[in-house]
Amino acid sequence: MFTQRKSKGLKVAAVAASAAMMMSLAACASDDSTGDADAPIELRMAWWGDDNRHAVTNAALDRFEDLNPGITVVRDFSGFDGYLDKITTQYTGGNSPDVFQFYNEVLVEFASRGQLSDLSASVSQDGWDKELLQASTIDGELAAMPFGLSTQGFIFDTTSVEALGLTAPSGDYSWDDLADFAAQVRTASGGALAGVTDLSHGYQVFEVWAKQQGEDFMDAEGLAFSEKTLADYWQYWADLRASGGATAPDITSEYQGTPYDAVVAGVAASTFLFTNQYDGVQGRTPNVISLERFPGEGDSAGQYMRTAMNLVISKQSKHQEAAAKLVDFLLNDEEANGILGLNRGFPANANVIGAASEGANENVQRAIEIFESVRENGAPAPVPAPAGAGTVNTLFAEIAQQIQFGQTTPAEGAKAFMAQAASELG
Amino acid sequence: MGEARARGSEGPRARKATSLRRAILAEKIAPYTFLLPWLIGFFVITLGPMLFSLYLSFTKFSMLAPAEWVGLDNYIKLFTNDPKYLDSIRVTLVYVLVSVPLQLAFALAVAMVLNRGLRGLSLYRSIYYLPSLIGASVAIAVLWRQMFGSNGLINQVLDFFGIEGMSWIGNPETALGTLVVLNVWTFGSPMVIFLAALRQVPQYLYEAAAVDGIGRWGAFRHITLPMLSPIVLFNLILQMIGAFQAFTPAFVVSGGTGGPVNSTLFYTLYLYQRGFTGFQMGYASAMAWVLFLVIAVVTAANFWFSKYWVHYDD
């Protein structure tokens, strides 16, 4: 039923015509440039976030338009879902936003293919930590600048913990302390509450663990830790599951994307998050949630000042100069940062932190404390990982889950991970 | 038919011949005038992109750099060096085989009940359709956790009876089952199609059957089902295609991971991961064309078998 002799000629012609059309379209995707220097410029900026972020960003962009007559900014904002699809598709169609917010995991994929403009000359770096900028330098070009920093943290539901007659860890505490605490919570609650969510699938948690051992998760060459370190890490969580301290695998999996929801829902007493999420999480429960650094930070720090998100300029932008002006305004202008506040995390430019954190509530003050303690005593930020890193992150979670559900052991899982990750990174 | 009419009409020979030719021409052209929008749609905005994706399936294409021709590499890797791919096939087949018959049976049963014979049916129809209005929305992720999560409704009910529950969406044994339930829950579309089709069954057939005294079940077997069979075929084919391509439920409920432990890794979800998260659009296109062939074969088989059970009036 799928072919009919008679119409073959027509079919072949149509096929050829359409194919030729698609190829030529793909090849000539938009290359006309505007010559007139004084003509009004329209920039498009894309970002993701919730309605609060949209509100402050729109306000900052309004201010930018006031200060720069002749430039208007189209605000292409959205939620997180579908954001990457949108950016990638628009790139392929030769129609990317001029300026956009971007996340770490995919930065390298775009930068290593020459799709992001070098910001080193066009945007001021006065007040910026040079080591931090090194972390966004790919193939010798400053492909992105942090649009908000954060660091890792551990939260404890102190209301629930105290109701059980226990005390939540604080200050310097070790991974063993966390394990003891977690097991106690399970016992004291009669089995109803886990002490901590199982974090064995979180490469972002393992990253800190590895840094505390003097290693790293990934560097420019690929994996940067030994198989033993990973096996130990997965064994630690296996023991916690055995003692009842950690959440059961099905619960862990239910809250895989947002472990802090397990604390909000009263399923676990503690978990990890990023400091910029702390205020939001506290707002979602009547219980008091305390914020601490990771376990094991007392001996050798593994936490670092982490880029929560980046700001980048597309190579496809026809208005590079105006785009750089906008990026510079959003990152370096005191007034802009006063408007933006700490919605995206802490500004990376030390000169504008004061303006941004004005009027911060006590939750945010606590997050600032933790962040500042990491600035004083923390590990260096990781250098950009090679392309394919995203697949490795997924693989990490997959194998960890197989261990959680008893399909393999920590030692065997670690071995399998090392081999498969190496082949993905080729 | 038009030909016969022309032949029968009176008049001079020459005029007769022209009008005959004109009628035949009109007869030949008419179908294409009806088909014109579709023909434009097919040749201009569908065929090109389809062929382009076929071409991409033989390339390495990151979307951010030009495509490189790699021949059959993508297809070879799919079947020889990608265990996750085989996982996704297994998950999808189970989903198709379980959820399609369940949903169709459910939709037909409810449509029969809601067809006629009760007051307030239009309200019931609307209420039963409500879930389908939000079945694909972002809210589903949260709502499904409220149903099948560790703190969800199911566990509360079980708890009432003293049974200890678990996280149904977090357990690899049951996660796919919750997505089957989600699919059955949104039975509104096939239900509406069945309802519309039930109204096409001429009432006099039932009246005649009542005289013959064949009973309700007999009427269903011998009148309703045969008269409905073209629409049953439609629903079967479309729901199967839909189930083979199912994406949104797994994407939303598992947060895009296809977890736990790949237990909800639908074919198109994995395709999406490869294409848009892994920047391997060439590989994803190869996956798409393999699926295309499978669906084409299954659909063709459905059409072929339909000769034996579908009743057409034409």
Place this chain on the structure above:
Amino acid sequence: MTTEAKFDQRTAAMTVGTKQSIARSSFKHTLLIAFGLVMLYPLIWMLGASFKDSEHIFSEVSPIPNPFILDNYVRGWDGAGVGFGTFMINSTIVALLSVIGNLVACTLAAYAFARMQFRGKTFFFACMMAMLMLPHHVLLIPQYILFANLGWVNTFLPLVIPKFLAVDAFFVFLMVQFLRGIPVELDQAAKIDGAGPWKTFFYVILPLLKPALATSAIFTFIWTWNDFLSPMIYLQDPRNYTVPLGLNAFLDASGDSAWGAMFAMAVISLGPLFGFFLVGQKYLVQGIATTGLKG
């Protein structure tokens, strides 16, 4: 709903023993209501959550809001400064245009496939089915390139024009199947009476196709209203956003999300959908059986 009432009367008259039938129908009603409640639980939960403050949405299991607040509706309606009303208007425009497009183009194509003979019919029918079979994720990029080159990005055109070109093969196939259920003698009778194909189509077929047209209209409206990925990719200016984009803009999966506002607006946006369904379903039940055609 008069036809509905007529049916009830007829069925009631046909059954023996009215008391028995009352008991029976109230039993049916009870079952239908109980079953409906189970079906609707997630929606009830969502409705409850839309009146909860953010402290209680996820930390409490019960769907009953305590305290009861309206802030989510106020915050949500603001729609991140653009206004959720704008999103609703945009969605309505796109959905209505799509309904018109699908009804016109798909019905025409279906009539040709179901009732006419022409060269290449089998081949074209196979092509039409093939359009349903390729996962649309791999078509996104080629189609985007096409529409970007036509200059249609950031307009409703990429969302609407394809409907006028019968690209939704689902509906073509749906109507083909419905048409094949309509007795072909009707067409032939029209032809003998001297009606051309267009006349037959308009005066004989269309009136009989009402349930299928209603079905197509309802689905088109709902599916285009809920469509997320295409608007996400094609619309770049918030003033053009449709409802799903507006809902999505409350959710930052990697950080803060305004769940309460999202639920509130999700509830509101169910209104037009539900309304369209209510209106459309009246026509669903007007088949051959109710248009008085007999033997």
